Amino acid sequence: MANIVIDRIRKSFGTFEALKEVSLTINDGEFVSLLGPSGCGKTTLLRIIAGLETSTSGDVLIGGKSVIGLPPKERGLAMVFQNYAVFPHMTVYENVAFGLRMQKADDARVKTQVEKAAGLLHIEQYLDRYPNKLSGGQRQRVAVARALAVEPKVLLMDEPLSNLDALLRLEMRTELKTVLQSAGTTTIYVTHDQTEAMGLSDRIAVMHNGMVEQVGTPVDVYNYPATRFVGGFIGNPPMNFIKVPVTNGQVTAGSEPLKAPKETGDEVILGLRGEAVQLAPLPLGLEMKVRVAEPMGSHLLLTGSIHDQPVRVILPSSETVRSGDVIGLKLDPNRITWLSPESGKSFPAATAR
Amino acid sequence: MSAQTTSKASPASFVSSSRWLLWSGIAALCAWVLVPIYLVALGALGGRQGVYQWPKTGLPTGISLDPFILFLKTEGVLQSFLNSLGAAGITVALSILLGAPAGYALARYNFHGKDSYRLLVLLTRAFPLAILALPLTVSFIRLGLYDTIIGVGLIHTVLALPFAALVTQGIFMGVPRELEEAAWVFGCTRVQAFFKIVAPLALPGIVATAVFAFVISWNEVFAASVLTVRNRTLTAYLLTVLSESPMHYRFAGGLMLILPSVIFIFAVRRYLFAIWGISSK
Ligand SMILES: Nc1ncnc2c1ncn2[C@@H]1O[C@H](COP(=O)(O)OP(=O)(O)O)[C@@H](O)[C@H]1O
Ligand SMILES: [Mg+2]
Numbered sequence: 001m002a003n004i005v006i007d008r009i010r011k012s013f014g015t016f017e018a019l020k021e022v023s024l025t026i027n028d029g030e031f032v033s034l035l036g037p038s039g040c041g042k043t044t045l046l047r048i049i050a051g052l053e054t055s056t057s058g059d060v061l062i063g064g065k066s067v068i069g070l071p072p073k074e075r076g077l078a079m080v081f082q083n084y085a086v087f088p089h090m091t092v093y094e095n096v097a098f099g100l101r102m103q104k105a106d107d108a109r110v111k112t113q114v115e116k117a118a119g120l121l122h123i124e125q126y127l128d129r130y131p132n133k134l135s136g137g138q139r140q141r142v143a144v145a146r147a148l149a150v151e152p153k154v155l156l157m158d159e160p161l162s163n164l165d166a167l168l169r170l171e172m173r174t175e176l177k178t179v180l181q182s183a184g185t186t187t188i189y190v191t192h193d194q195t196e197a198m199g200l201s202d203r204i205a206v207m208h209n210g211m212v213e214q215v216g217t218p219v220d221v222y223n224y225p226a227t228r229f230v231g232g233f234i235g236n237p238p239m240n241f242i243k244v245p246v247t248n249g250q251v252t253a254g255s256e257p258l259k260a261p262k263e264t265g266d267e268v269i270l271g272l273r274g275e276a277v278q279l280a281p282l283p284l285g286l287e288m289k290v291r292v293a294e295p296m297g298s299h300l301l302l303t304g305s306i307h308d309q310p311v312r313v314i315l316p317s318s319e320t321v322r323s324g325d326v327i328g329l330k331l332d333p334n335r336i337t338w339l340s341p342e343s344g345k346s347f348p349a350a351t352a353r
Numbered sequence: 354m355s356a357q358t359t360s361k362a363s364p365a366s367f368v369s370s371s372r373w374l375l376w377s378g379i380a381a382l383c384a385w386v387l388v389p390i391y392l393v394a395l396g397a398l399g400g401r402q403g404v405y406q407w408p409k410t411g412l413p414t415g416i417s418l419d420p421f422i423l424f425l426k427t428e429g430v431l432q433s434f435l436n437s438l439g440a441a442g443i444t445v446a447l448s449i450l451l452g453a454p455a456g457y458a459l460a461r462y463n464f465h466g467k468d469s470y471r472l473l474v475l476l477t478r479a480f481p482l483a484i485l486a487l488p489l490t491v492s493f494i495r496l497g498l499y500d501t502i503i504g505v506g507l508i509h510t511v512l513a514l515p516f517a518a519l520v521t522q523g524i525f526m527g528v529p530r531e532l533e534e535a536a537w538v539f540g541c542t543r544v545q546a547f548f549k550i551v552a553p554l555a556l557p558g559i560v561a562t563a564v565f566a567f568v569i570s571w572n573e574v575f576a577a578s579v580l581t582v583r584n585r586t587l588t589a590y591l592l593t594v595l596s597e598s599p600m601h602y603r604f605a606g607g608l609m610l611i612l613p614s615v616i617f618i619f620a621v622r623r624y625l626f627a628i629w630g631i632s633s634k
Contacts (some may be wrong), residue, residue: 052534072537079538086530089553102540278358 002063002076002153002186003028004049009058010046018044020210021058029184031177033197033226036207037233042190044084045207046156049188050079062154073102074299078152080160084143086131092118092142094125099150117145120175136163141172151183158190159255173199184267194234198222206230223273227338228344231271237301237312240272243341244307253286253331261338261347271337271346275314277329279321285328288313293323361437364625390611396604397421424605433590434609436502442587443506444513444536444570445563452517453559457551459518460525471537474515486579493580500581516569517562524558560621568614586607 004026011019018041026032032044047053051072060067065074077097087096094101096114098349101192101272105113116123121141125260131139140163147155161169161175177200191197195345197204198218205215206229214226224233231239246264250257262291279285288311290304300315306329313329398416412486425431458464459471488497489508498504528551536546552559577589591606598606 050538052537071533071542073540073542077538081528081535083531085529085535087532087535087550089550098536099539102545146539146556349525 003030004154004186005059005060005061006045006049008063009045009060010056011041011048011053011054014228018210019048019055022207022210023313024205024212024215026186026188028186031180031187031189031200031202033189033191033201033204034207035191035194035204035233038192040207041117041210042192042207043158043313046079046188046190048076049075050156051075056210057334062285063081070162075154076152077154077156078147078150080143080147080157082158082162084136084139086139086146088131090126091130092123092134094150095131095142096127096145098146106138112144113149113151117149117331120148121145124343128339136170137165140164144172148179151185153186155185155187156190157181157187160189161196162182162193162253164353169196176181176200187294195236196226198234208233223269223335226340226346228269228271228346231337231339235273235276237277237314239337240274240306240307240313241266241309242270242272242309242311244270252283254280254328255284256330258331258333258336263347264338264340267341269339269341271339272313272331273335274301274312276335277315277331278332279315279319279329280326280330282326285330288327288329290323290325290327293321293325380572390608393604393607393611396601397608398501399601401439420601421605421608424609427602429585429594430587430589430609433585433587435455436581436584437587439502440509440577441567441570443503444502444509445566446607447510447562448513448517448566452514452562453521455518456521456523457525457547459522460536461530471519471595474494474518477511478517481488482575482579486576489576490579500584502584502586505577505584505586506570509566512576513566513569517566520554520562520565521559524555524562527558528554538540562616566619567617568598571610571614 004024006022006024008086009019009022013091014333024032024047036042036047042293044053048055049062051067055057057066062075062077090098092199093114096117097110100110100113100266100323114125114127118127121144123138123141123145126134126138126142131142132353134142140160141238144157146158147157152336159171165294168337170206189197189200201218203215203217204219204221207214208227208229214230216224216226219229222234225234225239228241231241234323243254244251244267246260246266246268249260249262251260251268251270252258258270264343286306288302288306290302294301295317298317300317300319300321302315302321315321339345340347387488395416398418400420455474458469493499494503498507532554533546536550537543541549572588573586574588574592577586578592581589587606587610591610595603595606
């Protein structure tokens, strides 16, 4: 069993706290993404798990055993580095074979494993080349193949598809998922690309400023963001945040009252996914001033304001709304996230499914 | 190195003109190095008359190895040549064996006093040998190192070591840390990672450092003259002997000083060019 338990890990570089008490459990065979903007500590956390960086405090357990203090090679994992780290003095073949050779695998096994991994990543035709004859995307695929070739129990990947063009990235994403799923590899996948995280992951851990803000399935994280940051980071367009007054525990959106969570004060932030609305006649619906209407083909994207606060909503492309219109919107009460204006956290009523 | 003759003489195209520029540059650089060596060789091999012949004929006339062989047979020449090789060998071995680990530590680890350490390394060169000569001689006599090749090699190591440490530091810094880390993750111990990944990538630079140490030792004359009496190195020997020798002997001595460096560099030239281009990006 190769589950991973990250227990209250802290990491400081001098006075700078890169990780502020991060805890996370990854089950055996699970695919978990660390998602967050650049500089939030994703790589640092991954390096601590791999044993390339020492944590200031906290514990990491792999398969129930603490690995703190163990050298990387004794942790039984493979890693794809953010800047590839393919060995420039070895051919692609030898690069992919490196881990197997270190395990003293016999030549036949090395050959089958290398060919399997190379086929998966479409690098068969480069096997005798040196890395300096490859593009960034090709090197990145070599790095992924090198990690897959050893069939690790635990796989750590640091933005492994960041340098591929969009089409190839999509294809690799699907193939990675199939392979890792069938092999039952416990995977931690670092990315700053939310669509990648949404598409691949069993669960996503959203990181921000050295903390994990929320852990959940892609659907949960999307629909019930725990904090304003998560809502704003995930989804395209991001979640809308509208500050509205609360009277008698209720919020009026158009002529329809919405029940606000009882913990709120005078004001509450209404978190609204752009697509969780319907067009409604005006006095009934919540008034939105449309500044720009963009027909996208599959849908209609409206940018404007509600209560003088900027919003973006999505309507079916069958609706006709033009720039400058004032429209009414009916909100789906089940898909509203209520957030505290002070802490930026969502109220538990909304998070509970 | 190999002369390519692929000019298709296509009329004044940009490619051919830039190729022309390249080859004329190469020719100029080669001439810069080769012409003096050629003239020295001419003087050494041309015999008693050849040296004074002017204007020089472009092609060597009346050339023979005899004067040079005569010079080699001169008492002490061969021995001092071997002494020089010995001292240079000690210098190369010690400055790489001691300097490269120091350079690796400087490149990879952060420790207190790192900057002062680096300064200290260079500070060993702050005292001119002339000042150190007397105390050195005294202590060498006490230690039984006086008039030995090991003693000269040690002093030359002291001269070459600071540069070896600092140059190899730069070389090891040029090998991305992630490559080593990747090796650790994929099953290497630190030592294995060093020999499988770092050493091959640093090899050209380390060889260059070795050449540098060799040249420092081979050319050094002051310490070698002061610290030896009978076991002279070639430079020290030639310095004392040549002023009273005929002209073509001096040229022969010069040629003998030049040749080993040239041959040595030629022998290791393969390692001097980074074959794979160190880059992780
Ligand atoms: N060796 C280091 N020394 C000092 N600061 C570092 C070091 N490594 C990372 N950091 C800092 O820690 C923060 C998190 O870095 P990183 O984990 O690489 O972020 P991410 O991978 O999420 O982009 C960044 O602000 C970065 O500047
Ligand atoms: Mg990173």
